[in-house]
Amino acid sequence: MLLRLLWLTPVLCFAARAQHETKDGEKAKHPFIGDLAAIEAGRQQFSTGCAGCHGPDGGGGRGPNLQDRGVWHPLGDEDMYKLIQKGQGLMPGANASVDEGWRLVAYVRSLTTPAFEMKAPGDAAAGKAVYAANGCANCHTLQGKGGKLGPDLSNAGLRLPLPKIRKAVMDPDDAIAEGYQGIDLVLRSGERVRGVVKNRTNYSIQVQLGNGSLRLLNVGDVETMTLREATIMPVDYAKKLSKTEMDNLVAFLAQQAAGAPAMAAKQ
């Protein structure tokens, strides 16, 4: 009991001073929130303990999927800190130091914070050149320009957190975006149709070709249909790009947020 009290004392003290009233009366965020070094340190702590239940990337396992913001959305930073330290139900407390606890909060937050709102490492301007040099525009669209075989990236920075953008470039096979499964069809007429599957039922298949045009095909007109379980995106960017190039490319993609008012300022 004494030990527990001693353990709680610093937590509560820190909690009391973790958020500061600013001049405007708004609560200031803990400095670890959004800090990449703290997030990385939090990720390493996470992988040694929390990952056992929440999955190696927070994607869920025996415990809830933390990449789904709905799981913890009602929690503010302070409450999440307390939950991590104390535990809840079947979840044991982390019993970590104050800084370690806040690093875990920073990491969990980063799983869902839009990349546009994070300080991405890398040079976005240089990343634009990486995007161009590697032919990304052959399959991906930005601001209405580019190919249609991969997801439109115009708003990637608002839709995806940084780790997901990085993962999607380095390991595109991990999760293929809905509507972008590769398909190769031979029709009974002899025609061959290749593209990505927008949707498919037992009776018809809709294919989007590289130029964006759509073909709705009746299953009855199809001789053979080959669906790709693997992505059609090249899977060698993790090897092909240097760390700097990868950072730059991720920084460039993180800035793709056509609807964000601050976009012009950031660019």
Place this chain on the structure above:
Amino acid sequence: MKKLMLAMVVALGVNAQVKYEDIVKGPGKDWLTYAGDYQALGLSSLDQVTPENAANMTAKWSYTVPGASGLRTRPIVYDGVMYFTNSNEVYALDARSGRLIWKYTDLKAQKKDAANRGAAILGDKVYFSTVDVHLVALDRRTGGLIWRKQYGDIKKGEFASSAPLAINGMIIVGNGGGDLGMRGAVTALDAETGEQKWKTFTVPAKGEKGAETWGEYVEWGGGATWLSGTFDPALNTLYWTTGNPWPDFYDGDRKGDNLYSCSLLALDATTGKMKWYFQFTPQDTHDWDAQSWPVLVDLPYEGKLRKLVFHANRNGYLYVLDRVTGEYLKASKLIDKLDWSTGIDAKGKPMRVKGKDPTPNGNRVCPGVRGATNWMSQSFNPATGLLAVVTLEQCDVFTSSEQKPEPMKNFAGGGAGPKPKDAGQFFLRAFNPLTGQKVWEYPMTGKGNMWAGAVGTKTGVIFVGDDDGHLVAVDGKTGKHLWHYQTGDDVYASPIIYSAEGKQYVAIASSKTVFSFGLFEPVKSVPVPAIKIQ
């Protein structure tokens, strides 16, 4: 794999784009603008469905919109793809199968609680308004966001619900919020960049001409512009209607005509400058917005070919104006239950019956607050000279409140609604606007809850949503029932007509689901293909 990718990339072709000239042509295969055409004739040239075979119509597909409740959307269709909206969302469906191609959800919208009436299309962009008054441009092939531009301010009581109107190089938008205090405006944005080209307020600022027709609250006066307008390319003129003055039901603080509320505005499309206005209901106290279609027609009037505009107004009258000058030509009654006025005088002003304003204890007035008609679509067929309009025979009890008006505080100056056992009845009616004659009517006997309109074909079929959840087909010459389909839901949106792969469809959104109908075809047996997964 690289070879496969290369082949797909090399297969790039130049996709067709929606040109302004395509919209000018009016509806054929595609339905390119909210009203179907710039004139709001609501008349398709597709000829597969006729009065003789309409009874063979059947549902081809349906798409239930996740989380939807009270869809107001009227889809547009281009090149086999249907685009429709829900609040802060756009969906692209295959128009033949109803299957989802992409969906856009606006992540930045600061306000969510308003309906959305539809999208616009021009070039390779699909446009729609978010509730928080931003115009959003999307890549029509991917749903990717291209830009998002603010054109109004929710902090000033505005929101957006109407479908944008795409004209030559510009997107024209309106605003809503007139029941709680705001300032109506029509705004033009550059179709390519979203840059604002012009903005015309529908209510003057203090000190401006027309401000003398108001009182202290002129700058919160309303005159919202929540329904798309129509457009005459030859006259380069937009025709846009305005909503009620605020507070809706109490005029003690706004003694005067309250310009330019409850009006039709003719605006120069290049500059936004007002060419003329026609006010249907000066100093309105019954929430009779002018939001109903300005239908643009060229017809002989008293022996001379005139450029006319028809307007079926919520106040109970069907007007005929000269659309070049705004000159009043004629008005006739849309409904039988009309007691607030004895008619329209030679200058187009209503001759009011005294004692028909709202009172603190309530005053029964006809038509009711929903009006003799409303924003539902109409259909005009030049071959018959008939305008099909959904009308409502209803009287409401109107109350007023002398409470000091407070903008954006849920204050409308009173209220309105029917007495128990005094519910109204909807009719689809066909009028000859030039003579004022009601040629036929199709009575609806459902529960009286609907905002669905009409659409017609040149072959003589009119489709209309009814007040009992049906899509109904009637004969355009006689109003005779031809066919109906129960959607299982209320219908708050208007139907459209399009074709894909040579087959004609009629589509309508119910409260939660978009349906598409066509002529019955037996299903062919489907051989199973060989499926390989790599």
